[in-house]
Amino acid sequence: MREIKDFTKNKKINFKKLEKFGFKLKDNSYYYHTFLLKNQFKMSVKINLDSSIFSEVIDTETDEPYILHLLEEKRSGFSEKVYKAYSEVLEKIKIECFEDNIFKANYTKEIIEYAKNKYGDELEFLWEKLPNNAVLRRKSTNKWYIVILTISKKKLGIDDDEIIEVINLHNTAEEVERSIDYKKYFLAYHMNKKYWYTICLDGTVELEEIYKKIDISYELAK
Structure with a gap:
């Protein structure tokens, strides 16, 4: 089997979903088998507990590994069809069995879950060159109420090069002015201050305090 590089970048496995998809656990790895192009090829996928993923395509007539679909410069009509069928299986596995793991801080994960459970909103990654930044917007108005960014503390005026995750929230001008203390609350990075x-x-x-501020930001996004 060949390892598929970067397949799980910024992703994490949902093991329950792997099993639901049809993967079977054996010797600390998950295995999935399916057939491509009307049983002409058998595709096998192996996923280890560290999220590394391997695949193999076997020609069912010769019982030999088929690799032409992996050689971009040699792909032609038929091998292109094999590659398309192979890629569709992998993409389905990624969508149904893996979840985004871009943000690392526990607070960030809790906030994302809070917004998802309370408002039904999912992260949107709007900037291709800034993959570690995302927004949440209110469906009824399409307005942002949460912006999550990955920045250096120095961007907030803190004398520290540490890279951290931060949240930008909306509030009234009076409340923003009252809250800014450069310890807990900072002037908004890259937004209307x-x-x-x-x-x-x-x-x-504290998370509970942030949740209350999120609710206010959501209301102001009417």
Whole structure:
């Protein structure tokens, strides 16, 4: 089997979904088998507990490994069809069995789950060159109410090069002005500093307090 590089970058396995998809656990690895192009090829996928993934395509007539679909410069009409069928299986596995794991801070994960459970909203990654930044927007108005960013503390005026995850939230001008203390609440990074502020997702502000601020930001996104 050949390892598929970068397949699980910024992704994490949902093991329950693997089993639901049809993977079987054996010797600490998950295995899945399917057939391509009307049983002309058998495709096998192996996923280890560290999220590394391997695949193999076997020609059912010769019982030999088929690799032409992996050689981009040699793919032609038929091998292109094999590659398309092979890629569709992998993409389905990625969609149904893996979840985004871009943000690492526990606070960030809790906030994403909070917004998902309360408002039914999912992260949107709008900037191709900034894959570690995302927004959540209110469906009824399409307006942002959460912006999650990965930045250096120095961007907030803190004398520290540490890279952290932060949240930008909306509030009234009066409340923003009252809240800014450069310890828990900072002038909004890269947003309107009159109506938005930034909180570091490092435990400086308790989650329950952030949840209340999220609810206010959501209401203001009407």
